[in-house]
Amino acid sequence: MRIHNTLTNRVEKFTPIHKDTVNMYVCGPTVYNYIHIGNARPVIFFDVVRRYFEHKGYTVNFVSNFTDIDDKIITKALADETDEMTIANKFIKAFYRDMERVGSSTKYLAPRVTEYMSSIISYIEKLLEKGYAYEVDGEVFFRVDKVADYGILSGRRKEELIEGARISIDEKKENPLDFTLWKKTDAGITFPAPWGEGRPGWHTECVAMIQDIFGGKIDIHGGGSELMFPHHENEIAQNRAFAEHHIANYWMHNGQLMIDDKKMSKSEGRIILVKDLDQDYMGFRLFTLSNHYRSPLEYTDEILKSHVNQWEKIKRTYSQTFYQLDLADRLDSKPFIDNHLKRINQKFMAALDSDFNTANALSELYNLMKYANQKLRQRDTYPEMRGALEVFDTFFRILGLRPEVQRLTQNDRAIYTAWTAARKNKEFDKADRLREKLLERGIL
């Protein structure tokens, strides 16, 4: 298996730290609003990563946090005349709902920053002890200059960053690049710390939680490419100071979702919330998997629509195969995987082995559709159809796509038999009525 590692900017062979186990962490949302379709990209992509590792037989310890304390949450709480926890709880619930909608599993560890305050504080204390952090007037900053390879992830040099001139000058900082570990504040919820009441800076929560939960280095750290700098760069810097390693062996970043060739932006009204998508969410999932995860993904209504159509076709082929086997009492028969199916399956896996090339994997799903549709029109192909169903199930499990089918009821079978008989007897009015019923149930 090969994975693109942002740390080295290369595609590398994947070797886990602990045999048969993958420890991975993905940066989760700040819960102050409903998520938009751009937020859904990592939610879907890393879900597929997890599923594929599990398919390969790994035990995956998947962790993704909730930032439940933040200025934006406080602002939102003030606007809604409520408190931060109410806001956070509301949008965490909404987040899970949206994850379920797009077909991503919610069964993983999701630590909340407020539950890990003591870990964060002791992490900062250790940075102070080691001389990588300094306290000024109740605030704590990280001393970027002490980390030799700062910029390793984002490919920047400290000098370039300073020349950038877009960094606001804070009198308290020794160096404009230094970032906040602990912020002194009296707005909203505050927490007691040795340096006074305040809140942790954004960059510390992830490393402190990883340290607490995994006890050290993990295999994969993931997130959106916009987090590479400064967030992930600062995580690495802190952990270099804390434990002399880069937290994760592999850093994976997904590209951003664009609308009208530009990044989504609330202020410019270019934003679509997942809950407002008003489309088949499996079609949306298919859309996000239709190009390489590291490339930008362009959204238009037309592109989404074409994937929604495509999902309809996939469902139709799958359910046809399922129902034809059911009608023939062959659902529980042994699948026959011929060479053609074997090859489709191999190419599908090879695509995912190659840095999770879901676009290529999908084209094998389309080959599988063609195969199944051909077998559906031929006589005496139940073993092959059963084989196709088997491969479909595997692909769907890995991609997290879910067509809904249920075994036929006695009534369904009766309608089907009656329909066949009516056609045979050229009772077309009756046949059409029955056909209508079968179409409604998705059996035809």
Add this chain to the structure above:
RNA sequence: GGUCCCGUAGCCAAGUGGCUAAGGCAAUGGACUGCAACUCCGUGAUCACCGGUUCGAAUCCGGUCGGGACCUCCA
């Protein structure tokens, strides 16, 4: 201003040195069908442009044009 990425058919998109440039959507011709739907078979590309390296370039190098991201606690 600095750093980086991208430009493949009407649309989406894979491929990053070597057979006739995957696949999908849309369009269109045919087959199947009681009619239809579905499905199947077929039909489409001077790989943004110019120059270079090479036996050979969509792929590597240089330039031009166009688009985008990051340098801001934006997913």
